[in-house]
Amino acid sequence: MTRRARRLTLIGAALGVFGIAIGLVLFALRDNIVFFYSPAEVEARHVAPGVRLRIGGLVEQGSFKRDQNRSVSFVVTDGKGSLPVTYTGILPDLFREGQGVVAEGSLDQGGTFRADNVLAKHDERYMPRDVADALKKQGVWQGGSNAASTQGVTR
Amino acid sequence: MIVETGHYALVLAFVLALFQAIVPLIGVRLADAQLMRSARSIALMQFAFVALAYAALTYAHVVSDFSLVNVYENSHSAKPLVYKISGVWGNHEGSMLLWVLVLSICGASVALFSRIMPETLRAAALAVQGWIGAAFLLFVLATSNPFARFADAPLEGRDLNPILQDPGLAIHPPLLYLGYVGFSVTFSFAAAALICGRLDAGWARIVRPWVLVAWMFLTLGIAMGSYWAYYTLGWGGFWFWDPVENASLMPWLAGTALLHCMSVMQKRDALKIWTIFLAILAFSLSLLGTFLVRSGVLTSVHAFANDPARGVFILAILVLFIGGALILFALRANTLVPGGVFAPVSREGALVLNNLILTCACATVFIGTLYPLALEALTGDKISVGAPYFNLTFVPLCLPLALAMPFGQQLAWKRGNLLGAAQRLTIAIGCGLVAVIALALIKGGPVLSIIAAGLAIFLIIGSFADIAARTLRGEGHVLSRALGLPRSAWATSIAHAGIGLTLFGLASTGWGVEEIARMRPGQAVTVGPYELTVTEIKPGRGPNFDETVAHTVIRAGGVIVAQINPAQRFYPVRQMSRAEAGIATLGFGQVYMSLAEVNRNGTIDARLYWKPFVILIWIGALVMAAGGLLSLSDRRIGFAYVTRRRGAAAPVLPQAAE
Structure with missing residues (x-):
């Protein structure tokens, strides 16, 4: 094999692996990212039922209800809009009424958010700005606390 | 007084780092052996002063000196001693100080251990190390001073985040930093080789041990972090594709690639330019990791924009070093003489494939980690890129690598025989x-x-x-x-x-196997091949927490094989509770039980897992x-x-x- 042919093989292999990687990334980014909305944004954007998304806000005071079989329902609010959520499973330790929460799942036909994953986060990234500000005012959210204050549960 | 001494030592260390950054380089330029040799003693002195500063901060934590903001915010007098010591790096300021300490340890080791290397190379490498040290010491002093005092000292501290009060924290960050920062040595040597304009197999021989050491610590650090997350977060996951984790995975991938391509350079004098590039890349990704974790950009792009002092500073360091190294690379890489040739099917060829796959895998992690940040900064849309993305990109790239690894080992240098390898x-x-x-x-x-x-x-x-x-x-x-x-x-x-x-x-x-169960004392729940029975639920008390413990026995075929005591702990100072999982290792598998809720009627809600062969991961x-x-x-x-x-x-x- 000549030097030129060797070099071409090398470049070919590099482009091959690189191309596969790019292809995989583009494919994965198309279908496997989840948008994060606040309840008001969910209303404003008319999110279709069945689309996976994350919602975040405060658990509304007095909205938390326990049904049978460990399923729970509560309302998530961001001060401007609110969204009823149902979830079956165990809630994270940090879950409280009046505190920040993030839920992952999708809307059903009736406009209720069916969560399959609930995270209690005192973390600005997962919170609408108004909610984060509200939390800061209440002194609940500890600014700059790191990822360790994250707790999650997957069904 | 001790604290002020520590602060002053840190300032002195900064001045020494500046000296170390400049004087040896002048020595290299003028071929002045004395100036070049000064690098070694300065590096040792710099280490001594940083160590002094670190010891002073540790002292303040141990004696609970709440007049220090850092101690007040992250410590409590009732906290066990081991967490007072490890709590030093359980916060931003202390952890940056640890970063700088490890950096100075690296510099001192280069000064001490690499005896046979040419003086020019060492002087240039230590100078680059000095630049990095100066930049980060300035960062600590200017934006994250751990020695800041209160005018009126509070009587009691706010305690360390309970999740961080764990033996895992005592080990994980130092290991990780030794890995992260260890790549600074490789980076410095790469830059030094470019400055000196010579690069050959001898260089690889000198530098490879440093890559190995950094890689080992990083491997252990990542594994430790993953095990820590597994047993503290209480839901049995060990890798979340969280940006913080990805930040440590990326340098590991680049470092692994570097390790392999160095052996090509060492044995065959080939792939020189690529080796240098990877050496720069590995440390650049370490810096990127530091930026992601320490700037607050992960918390929110907006939070970053609102309080940019730290983030912008690290970003400037990032740009300065990566940009500087790449410019140097661009100017000097073409002066490097290409080395040995090889056939595509050969040990070298296999190692090139390894490098290709590892760097591409690294790139997919990079995109998955930074894309959400870029999108939020540009459009304001918040997205999460989680496990599904990485399962579709990272996994398909890495499984073929596992397949190729034994073949690569079988191939001869220069020209290999794939069929023969398959036969063997x-x-x-x-x-x-x-x-x-x-x-x-x-x-x-x-x-x-x-x-x-x-x-x-x-x-x-x-x-x-x-x-x-x-x-x-x-x-x-x-x-x-x-x-x-x-x-x-x-x-x-x-x-x-x-x-x-x-x-x-x-x-x-x-x-x-995963179960969520409501358990009453005496009632058995089956999880995989085992039966779990809660025998007693009772309250307990630790040094700075109250807890409810569920004593549980594990039976296999009616015989008791293990006992676990999962607990729910409440830390009054921070008003936080956390679950302490009960874990029994049976063979290579583990039974994992985590209390989610203690109910009034004497039952508990628990997450129960049987995880076969799980400890093989670590x-x-x-x-x-x-x-x-x-x-x-x-x-x-x-x-x-x-x-x-x-x-x-x-x-x-x-x-x-x-």
């Missing part, structure tokens, strides 16, 4: 296939798990095919022949087998690191080589290249 791997291939078929027929389960488990078995057996072949042939007793093989051969086999073990552990998660990492250690002890490539030839007549690089 017959047994391993057979075992892998039998495992796949047996698992599919008997056990069933997810297809990916079955394939990955088969691959893992092929990889573990295939890693030793070379050693087996060399042991069974030839004169003398089998054992003495096995021990007579070069340690580097064993090291490669062991490290690769470690990957196989980890892969097997990962594959086995597919056969895990044992694999330990085995990988052991392979690294063995390679380090090999006289031909490890530290021994470097120190043994002290005073050797011909230095590897000529003095004063200019």
Whole structure:
């Protein structure tokens, strides 16, 4: 094999692996990212039922209800809009009424958010700005606390 | 007074770092041996002062000096001593100080250990190390001063985040930082080689031990972090594709690639430019990780924009060093003489493939980590890129790598024989296939798990095919022949087998069992092959927390095999509760129980898991690191080589290249 042919093989292999990687990334980014909305944004954007998304806000005071079989329902609010959520499973330790929460799942036909994953986060990234500000005012959210204050549960 | 001494020592260390950054370089330029030699003593002095500052901060934490903002915010007088010491790095300021301490340890080690290297190379490398040190010391002093005081000292501190009060924290960050920052040495040597304008196999021989050390610590650090997350976060996951985790995975991937391509450079004098590039890349990704974790950009792009002092500073460091190194690279890379040639099917070719796959895998992690940040900064849309993305990109790239690894080991340098390699791997291939078929027929389960488990078995057996072949042939007793093989051969086999073990552990998660149960004392719940019975639920009290413990026995076929005590702990100072999981290791698997809720009627809600072979994930990492250690002890490539030839007549690089 000549030097030129060797070099071409090398470049070919590099482009091959690189191309596969790019292809995989583009494919994965198309279908496997989840948008994060606040309840008001969910209303404003008319999110279709069945689309996976994350919602975040405060658990509304007095909205938390326990049904049978460990399923729970509560309302998530961001001060401007609110969204009823149902979830079956165990809630994270940090879950409280009046505190920040993030839920992952999708809307059903009736406009209720069916969560399959609930995270209690005192973390600005997962919170609408108004909610984060509200939390800061209440002194609940500890600014700059790191990822360790994250707790999650997957069904 | 001690605290002020520490603060002052830190300032002195900064000044010394500046000196170290400039004077040796002038020495290199003027070919002045004395100026060049000054680098070593300054590096040692800088280490001494940083260590002094660090000791002062530790002292303040141990004696609970709440007049320090840092101590007040992260400590409490009732906190156990071990967490007072480890709590020093459980916060931003202290952890940056640890970063700088590790950096100065690296500099001091370069000054002490690499005796045979040419003075120009060492002086230039230590100067680059000095630049990094100066930048980060300035960062600590200007934006994250751990020695800031209150005018009126509070009486009691706010305690450390309960999740961080764990033995895992005592070990994980130092290991991780030794890995992260260890790559600074490689970076410095790469920059030094570009400055000196000479790069050959000797350079690789000098630098490879440093790569190995950093890589070992990073491997252990990542594994430790993952095990820590597994047992503290209470829901049995060990890897979340969280940006913080990805930040440590990226340098590991680049470092692994670097390690392999260095062996090509060392043996065959080829792939020089690529080696230098990877050396720069590995540390750049470490810096990127530091930026992601320490700037607050992960919390929110907006939070970053609102309080930019720290973030912008690290970003400036990032741009300065990556940009500077790449400019140097662009200016000097073309002066490097290309080395040996090789056929595509050869050991070199296999290592190139390894590098290609590892860097592409690294790039997918990079995109998955930074894309959400970029999108939020540009459009304001918040998205999360989670496990599904990485399962679709990272996994398909890495599984073929596992398949290729034993083949690569079988190929000869320069020109290899793929068919011959396959023949030598017959047994391993057979075992892998039998495992796949047996698992599919008997056990069933997810297809990916079955394939990955088969691959893992092929990889573990295939890693030793070379050693087996060399042991069974030839004169003398089998054992003495096995021990007579070069340690580097064993090291490669062991490290690769470690990957196989980890892969097997990962594959086995597919056969895990997960239950959420309401448990009453005396009532048995079945989880996989085991029965769990809560015997007693009772309150307890620790030094700075109250807890409810559920004593639980685990039975297999009616016989008690283990006892676990999962607990729910409440830390009054921070008003936070956290679950302390009960874990029993049975064989290579674990029963994992985490209390979610203690109900009024005397029952508990718990998450119960049976995780077969789960500890292989971390044992694999330990085995990988052991392979690294063995390679380090090999006289031909490890530290021994470097120190043994002290005073050797011909230095590897000529003095004063200019």
